Amino acid sequence: MAFSVADTPEDLRKWRLPRGRHGLPRELVERSQRERLLAAVVRVTAAKGYEATTVADILGEAGVGRESFYELFDDKLDCMLAAHKILIDDLERRVRPVYVTDGPWPQRMRAALAATLDWFGSDPEAARFTLVELTAVGPAFRPVFQAEFARAIALLEEGAGEDGPEPELAQANELAVGAILARIYEEVVLGRAAELPRLLPDLAYELLVPFIGEARARATADDGA
Amino acid sequence: MQKQWSSEKATSVLRPTTPLDIGDRSQRQRIVDAIIDSCAEKTYAATTITDIVSRAHISRTTFYKHFDDKRACFDAAIEHCIEQLQEVAAAAHSAEDEPGDAVREGATAVVEALAARPGLAQLLTGDAMAVDPKAIERYRKATIPAIAALWSALGGRARPHTDPRIAFGQAQVLILNQIAAGEADRLPDLLPEIVYLAVSPFGGHEEAIKQSRRAKAAISGVLGG
Numbered sequence: 155m156a157f158s159v160a161d162t163p164e165d166l167r168k169w170r171l172p173r174g175r176h177g178l179p180r181e182l183v184e185r186s187q188r189e190r191l192l193a194a195v196v197r198v199t200a201a202k203g204y205e206a207t208t209v210a211d212i213l214g215e216a217g218v219g220r221e222s223f224y225e226l227f228d229d230k231l232d233c234m235l236a237a238h239k240i241l242i243d244d245l246e247r248r249v250r251p252v253y254v255t256d257g258p259w260p261q262r263m264r265a266a267l268a269a270t271l272d273w274f275g276s277d278p279e280a281a282r283f284t285l286v287e288l289t290a291v292g293p294a295f296r297p298v299f300q301a302e303f304a305r306a307i308a309l310l311e312e313g314a315g316e317d318g319p320e321p322e323l324a325q326a327n328e329l330a331v332g333a334i335l336a337r338i339y340e341e342v343v344l345g346r347a348a349e350l351p352r353l354l355p356d357l358a359y360e361l362l363v364p365f366i367g368e369a370r371a372r373a374t375a376d377d378g379a
Numbered sequence: 380m381q382k383q384w385s386s387e388k389a390t391s392v393l394r395p396t397t398p399l400d401i402g403d404r405s406q407r408q409r410i411v412d413a414i415i416d417s418c419a420e421k422t423y424a425a426t427t428i429t430d431i432v433s434r435a436h437i438s439r440t441t442f443y444k445h446f447d448d449k450r451a452c453f454d455a456a457i458e459h460c461i462e463q464l465q466e467v468a469a470a471a472h473s474a475e476d477e478p479g480d481a482v483r484e485g486a487t488a489v490v491e492a493l494a495a496r497p498g499l500a501q502l503l504t505g506d507a508m509a510v511d512p513k514a515i516e517r518y519r520k521a522t523i524p525a526i527a528a529l530w531s532a533l534g535g536r537a538r539p540h541t542d543p544r545i546a547f548g549q550a551q552v553l554i555l556n557q558i559a560a561g562e563a564d565r566l567p568d569l570l571p572e573i574v575y576l577a578v579s580p581f582g583g584h585e586e587a588i589k590q591s592r593r594a595k596a597a598i599s600g601v602l603g604g
Contacts, residue, residue, distance in 0.1 A: 205424070289509035292424035296505070300559040303552075322588055325572045328556065329549050336548020343512045360545045364575065368540070368584050 188226050190216040192237040199234060200279040204290040209233075231291055235298065241284050242302055245273050246309065254313035260366060260374040262313065264358045267334065271350045271357070274338050278347035285339050306331045319365040326364045333361050407445045407455075409435040414449075414456045419498030423453060423506040450510070457507060457514045460499045461521050467492045468525070478535030479582050482526055483590040486577040487597070490566055493554065497563030504555035519547050530581040543580035550576045571595040 194215035199207045209230050213220055227233040253266035274281040289295055310327045323329065337357055341350055355375050362371035413434035417426040428449055432442050446452040471488035472481035493500040507514040523543045550573050557566055574594040579587035 286508075289505060290424060292422050295422065295424075295509070296559040296561075299505075300556060303556045303559070323572055323575055323591060325553065325569065328553055329572060329576070332549035332552035332556075333545050335552050337545055339508070340512075340544075340548065356542070357545075360541050363541055363579070363584050 184222075184226065187216070187218045187222050191218055191223060191226065191233060192240060194218075195230075195233045195237050196241070196283045197279055199287050200282040204234065204287045231294060234287075234291065235294065238284055238288060238298065241280050242305075245270065245284075246305070248273050250309065250313075253309065259315060259318050260362055260370065261377065262315075263330075263362060263365075264354075264374055264377065266313075267358050267361060268351070268354050270334060271338070271354055274342070275348055275350035278342070278345075281338070281342045281347040281350075285335070285342050303328075303331060321365045323364055329364050330361050333357065406435075406437060406441060408459075410437065410442060410445055410452060411456050411459050414452050415460070415496075415498040415502055418453075418456075418506050419501045422501075423449075423510055453502075453506075453510055454514070456502055457517065460503050461518050463499065464489050464492060464503075465521060465525070472529075474533075476533060478530045478533040479578055479586050479590045480593075481529055481533055482577050482581065483574045483594055485526070485529070486574050487570060487594060490570055490573050494564060494566040497558060497566075500554050500563060500566065501558050504551050504558060508555075515551070519544065523547060526577060526581065535581060538583075540583045541580045546576040546580050567598060570598055 191212060194212045195207075198211045198215050202211065207230065209220070209223060212230070212233065213223055223233070227236065249266050249269045252269050253262050255262065274285075288298065291298075307327050310330065319326075334357070337353065337360075338347075338350060341347060341353070359371050359375035362374055365371075366374070410431060413431045414426065417430045417434055421430075426449070428439065428442060431449070431452065432439050435442075442452075446455065467488045468485040472484040476484065503515070503518055507518070526543070553569050553572055554566065557563065557569060571591040571594050575587045575591040578590045582590070
């Protein structure tokens with residue numbers, strides 16, 4: 155989804171620029187190379203695992219030369235984190251409009267969850283890449299995880315609005331993000347990412363209980379289910 | 380325990396009480412401690428056998444006498460962490476407690492143990508996720524039935540509330556976030572949330588909020604423990 159440029163290896167091949175002197179502006183060539191490398195690192199890492207993935211694998215998948223790679227990225231980790239950021243930005247673009255908007259807060263929260271589940275469910279490779287493989291990058295994992303967690307919390311707070319809940323737990327938002335992450339992570343690890351949207355009613359209930367109690371959470375979770 | 384040891388030592392000339400394999404066992408424990416500390420500092424991915432042997436003050440040969448590889452050592456460390464936390468949780472409550480109180484006391488003791496040794500928390504959250512999700516499952520399977528059994532043993536009514544597996548994942552993500560922020564020493568700040576998560580699947584939202592309040596009051600010293 156984020157990489158509409160190259161969703162399949164076929165697309166990828168189509169998108170390869172002609173070799174040799176093609177007279178295209180350098181900027182366009184680099185953009186295309188960068189996009190292909192980012193799409194490739196997601197696919198290769200999701201399939202092989204971060205540790206087993208080499209720069210050569212990424213180059214092979216992207217059809218880009220080693221020299222060009224190192225002009226654009228420091229190393230495998232740099233490339234991976236760049237792709238990671240693009241994906242998370244894309245996820246936020248999906249969630250924000252349905253959450254930071256008008257309407258009763260529990261329904262908006264449910265809609266945000268639905269958008270999140272759809273996003274991960276529609277692209278199992280991206281799901282595996284962003285959730286599972288990120289944990290394998292070593293010390294860089296901690297700051298990235300923490301920053302993204304904080305970003306999710308900030309979004310929840312931003313969209314709380316005037317009718318937002320006043321949960322007794324100081325870290326209710328953290329609980330909500332934790333529930334989503336932990337549940338989606340588990341499904342992705344089990345290779346069931348595509349079925350994530352089905353979790354909506356149950357997970358919406360779990361998410362809402364700490365904010366609005368069991369009865370109201372049940373009523374909202376079953377809305378339209 | 381220390382005293383007992385020294386009095387035994389006094390009679391040990393004629394009646395040696397030290398098990399013959401004590402050297403092996405303490406070596407093995409030193410290696411396990413070393414991998415835990417190294418993972419806490421630089422994560423599992425970045426930890427090398429060299430890091431482990433130099434921390435444990437043993438030779439490479441000795442390491443390989445106990446473990447086939449880094450992964451086998453890691454698995455032993457996970458087992459060690461789970462055992463430690465189980466002991467801590469079991470010792471934290473008495474048979475006369477109300478179920479909600481007992482679960483709160485157990486959860487509190489576990490969080491305090493994790494704060495005292497952040498390496499355990501790092502291993503059971505971030506690193507376990509990176510190395511093998513089964514490690515988390517193993518910890519979860521050791522935890523949830525234990526709380527469920529405690530709940531019914533103390534006369535708690537069992538009616539299904541929220542999913543304990545999600546609560547477990549939420550607790551894990553909250554702890555991971557705190558560790559990732561480099562604030563392991565502030566893990567006890569999470570007590571109201573962790574206690575809520577531990578109680579809520581078994582006792583429901585209202586009981587969980589009640590226990591969460593008690594945990595919060597204990598932190599701020601109102602109840603003094």
